[in-house]
Amino acid sequence: MTENSLDTAGRQAAADEASGAQAAAPTPGAPHAVDGRSPSTVVKAPPDGARPPRRTLGRRAVTFADSLWRPALVLAVFFAAWWFVAAREYVPNYLVPTPGQVWETMTTQWSELARHTLVTLYETVLGFVLAAALGLVTAVAIAYSRTLDKALYPIVLFAQVIPKIAIAPLLVVWFGLGLTPKIILAVLIAFFPVVISGVAGLRSTDPELLDLAATMGAGPWRTFRKIRFPNALPHLMAGLKVAVTLAVVGAVVGEFVGASEGLGYVLLLANGNLDAPLLFADLILMSAIGIVLFVLVEIAEALLIPWHASRRAGVSLTTS
């Protein structure tokens, strides 16, 4: 019960901020600018007088820790198993190094590894951002225009079914060994889920809401900004989460084909030298990039669409 009301309060506060920022934008000094916080909040308090407690930093930390301990446990078991297998040399160490060896490589070569990680991170983020922007524009074009729908959709689909890995060498031939082909590859891979989710989201607007907008005399831009786009956000965020993890793949594959820096390049080196600890360290860093970026998109999602059913913390009895 306490948990529940707590969550409602948090969600509501977030929702208010979001809607306040994007929509009502109360003018400072206008009579209503204050009423949200002070007088009406008192009226709003439930009759039993229990004002929902604020979400303090401590409570946030507790929630965070609560969401973390289960995966942490699984990871710990995995590490223990890995360590056991490697230390006992059930598998030779040049194939599976011990966690200690990996840790040592990680620390001794840290400055080098950090540099390569930054390169891959840069390619991934840039690729992802470009894919998100291009994907969104394409989705809008497809959702709004029947002609563009017919013209673009097959091409988008065609571009998707070409194995990206197969065109990586071509990109290197065209754009050289620099960062460009990696970024392009990341864009190409991450683009598709953004388009698909964007189109699905934009098309899912309740026709009644569009009718409503029409009776308000609103033009297409206002309708897009205030109704269709926010309505599409839940879909779009799901697509972005897929896209961000794929962008890492794109960047690394680009580095495989021809590069002088980046985690993909290091992986090839380590492989060639049969340097298993370095290989493992490299893999860990790659996954770390994916996980961190994914979490960032999750956080963006929580901030943007706290109102959506998928983000409501309220306990539902139907779990199916």
Added chain:
Amino acid sequence: MTTAPAATGTAIGMSGLTVRFTTRRSQTTALDDVSLDIEPGEFVTIVGPSGCGKSTLLKIVAGLVKPTSGDVSLLERPVRGPQKEIGFVFQKAALLEWRGARANILLQAEMRGMDRAQAARRADELIEMTGLTGFEKALPHELSGGMQQRVALCRALLHSPPVLLMDEPFGALDALTREQMNAELHRIWRETGTTVVLVTHSIAEAVFLGTRVVVMSPRPGRIIRTFPVELPAHRDYAQVMSDPRFDRLATDLRGLLGSAAANH
């Protein structure tokens, strides 16, 4: 913003409206040759069995559905596309689920580019009037069905439209709140001189609010009869309910709706 409409002419004119919906599986005639003229300042209530085309009729007036044949005019101008001199209350509340109640009401102002401060003041008045105080920030899923409808009502009233089209606006309210909202709406109508068309399933509501009650037949929807309501312009809920004229009209309506359904 509400200018008392000129006493002459029609606020809404419909003549020979026929609507046929063709879907992949079937063809439905929703409305069949409906003609109705509504004068400025009138309060017309429409009753009729479910599926007879009442919602469709309102949407035609709003320019959201194109009739298969026939003509519509709103405020003396032919209706060719969506109309914006109206406030529309949809049968479903049609709220934006990411906005709180107050922000949902203010959508009207934002979409029309109305003056912010003025709209905000008006919104607060309406919130108070409809008993939504304390729920300004509540998201639609945190509101009851009746509260959602009240939010939709406030939104439709925000810009003081000269014509108000309402599709079962009080359907999800409990009896008591419904009476209160009826009284409120009656007061608003009296004070503003707005032309109102209201669809309802409640005979009591139709008679209490209307200056004219239009009865429609089962699908394909036709107007069977229109009854002028001979009650004073200024009505009090309790008084009207005990008025013999109310009883007589309500009985007539019930009889007509019952026989129409039986003949079908």
